[in-house]
Amino acid sequence: MTQEVKKISPAVYGKVTPPVMEKGRVTYCTDLEKSVIMSNFERRGWTQVGPDDEWNFYWSFTQNCRTIFSMESGYRMSDNQMINHFPNHYELSRKDLLVKNIKRYRKELEREGNPLAEKTEVPLPNGQVLTRYIHLDFIPVTYVLPADYNMFVEEYRKSPQSTWIMKPCGKSQGAGIFLINKLSKLKKWSREAKTPFHPQLTSKESYVISRYIDNPLLIGGKKFDLRLYVLVTSFRPLKAYLFQHGFCRFCTVKYDTSVTELDNMYVHLTNVSVQKHGGDYNSLHGGKMSIQNFRLYLEGTRGRSVTDRLFAEMQWLIVHSLKAVAPVMANDRHCFECYGYDIIIDNTLKPWLVEVNASPSLQSTTHNDRILKYKLIDNIVSVVVPPDGIPDARWNKTPTAEALGDFELLIDEELIEKEDANSRYNKYHRLRQ
Numbered sequence: 008m009t010q011e012v013k014k015i016s017p018a019v020y021g022k023v024t025p026p027v028m029e030k031g032r033v034t035y036c037t038d039l040e041k042s043v044i045m046s047n048f049e050r051r052g053w054t055q056v057g058p059d060d061e062w063n064f065y066w067s068f069t070q071n072c073r074t075i076f077s078m079e080s081g082y083r084m085s086d087n088q089m090i091n092h093f094p095n096h097y098e099l100s101r102k103d104l105l106v107k108n109i110k111r112y113r114k115e116l117e118r119e120g121n122p123l124a125e126k127t128e129v130p131l132p133n134g135q136v137l138t139r140y141i142h143l144d145f146i147p148v149t150y151v152l153p154a155d156y157n158m159f160v161e162e163y164r165k166s167p168q169s170t171w172i173m174k175p176c177g178k179s180q181g182a183g184i185f186l187i188n189k190l191s192k193l194k195k196w197s198r199e200a201k202t203p204f205h206p207q208l209t210s211k212e213s214y215v216i217s218r219y220i221d222n223p224l225l226i227g228g229k230k231f232d233l234r235l236y237v238l239v240t241s242f243r244p245l246k247a248y249l250f251q252h253g254f255c256r257f258c259t260v261k262y263d264t265s266v267t268e269l270d271n272m273y274v275h276l277t278n279v280s281v282q283k284h285g286g287d288y289n290s291l292h293g294g295k296m297s298i299q300n301f302r303l304y305l306e307g308t309r310g311r312s313v314t315d316r317l318f319a320e321m322q323w324l325i326v327h328s329l330k331a332v333a334p335v336m337a338n339d340r341h342c343f344e345c346y347g348y349d350i351i352i353d354n355t356l357k358p359w360l361v362e363v364n365a366s367p368s369l370q371s372t373t374h375n376d377r378i379l380k381y382k383l384i385d386n387i388v389s390v391v392v393p394p395d396g397i398p399d400a401r402w403n404k405t406p407t408a409e410a411l412g413d414f415e416l417l418i419d420e421e422l423i424e425k426e427d428a429n430s431r432y433n434k435y436h437r438l439r440q
């Protein structure tokens with residue numbers, strides 16, 4: 008998700024001396040002047056300062072975070088400073104890089120002979136066979152164009168009746184997205200596009216083309232996706248938390264797979280930024296349903312055990328998407344990041360990861376939205392700041408159960424390692440007795 012960026016001058020980061028903090032006084036800086044952020048920080052007694060002042064806690068735009076960490080800035084963060092992004096968050100949040108990292112992760116597991124990378128062959132009615140990962144098949148088959156064009160054509164030919172979705176890597180909020188159901192349409196687009204495919208395209212101008220999930224689970228006949236919030240406080244060891252208040256975002260128009268509706272984005276794209284322009288947009292509920300109500304709906308219509316399984320599978324895909332990028336992330340101890348996960352559930356109740364946003368919108372479209380986002384920021388701060396309330400990058404980032412608020416632990420590799428070590432130790436002692 009891109010945001011309007013308030014640029015900071017590199018001169019601001021020219022100083023290399025870490026700020027000296029006044030004892031007990033916490034200062035914050037924010038690029039996003041939103042009340043959910045500022046009222047949260049002020050309630051904690053924190054004082055707002057500018058980016059060139061001595062800040063402890065910076066809620067920055069992704070681009071400004073990258074500037075701080077760039078070699079040219081010469082800025083060295085002190086122990087009492089924390090920032091809300093990892094400098095190379097794009098490994099997870101850019102559509103093409105996410106796919107590349109997940110593909111690499113699966114290949115590596117396969118090479119190790121890890122059972123997680125087991126595959127199966129799916130026969131198609133036309134006699135063709137598709138090969139799929141059994142446990143790690145959670146992103147729709149995706150190629151980066153123009154680089155993977157030949158591979159895409161090969162896959163396309165296996166099931167030419169499929170629909171595909173084209174998404175520009177450098178855009179957000181549904182901009183530039185379209186659906187295709189014929190190769191000729193892609194070729195025509197490539198010829199007519201203002202930036203036709205050519206090898207010199209930068210990755211920002213490239214596209215991903217993904218198999219369109221054409222059998223989404225519908226509620227009231229409408230397509231929706233799920234927005235979940237995931238807080239990562241460390242990538243190595245991986246420590247991540249899932250916020251319990253996600254929501255579903257609905258299309259305003261009933262789902263229809265007919266070719267005539269292929270260009271109707273009110274049918275196919277669930278982005279609020281798209282749907283709010285539709286005539287049927289309801290500003291009271293904003294086309295949203297809480298995840299708690301969604302869960303109740305599913306339990307009522309499909310049963311408890313399949314609902315539990317779906318939620319477990321969503322946690323599974325989040326953990327493995329994070330593990331896929333963990334080795335390439337700049338795991339700076341001053342950083343944490345809250346990701347917006349976009350997931351589509353198909354009518355077999357299989358979840359598909361569509362996208363990960365490094366700056367999920369903090370815009371409130373409804374009253375409930377405001378409450379949710381206020382709580383989200385409050386809980387993020389409680390998890391990442393040590394119990395004494397003073398940001399400290401040296402802290403081992405192990406929040407108390409109380410500090411978690413409405414976050415639940417998704418994975419803590421440090422804990423797993425300790426538990427493994429304990430069980431190995433106990434086993435050794437049992438054997439010696």
Ligand SMILES: Nc1ncnc2c1ncn2[C@@H]1O[C@H](COP(=O)(O)OP(=O)(O)OP(=O)(O)O)[C@@H](O)[C@H]1O
Nearest residue numbers: 008147179180181182217218219220276277278362
């Ligand atoms: N493979 C897919 N199958 C079905 N629907 C999809 C698929 N990929 C994307 N969509 C739909 O298109 C919408 C936009 O896709 P996506 O979130 O990837 O793009 P975006 O424009 O970058 O959005 P954002 O503003 O969230 O960054 C999704 O919310 C979803 O409704």
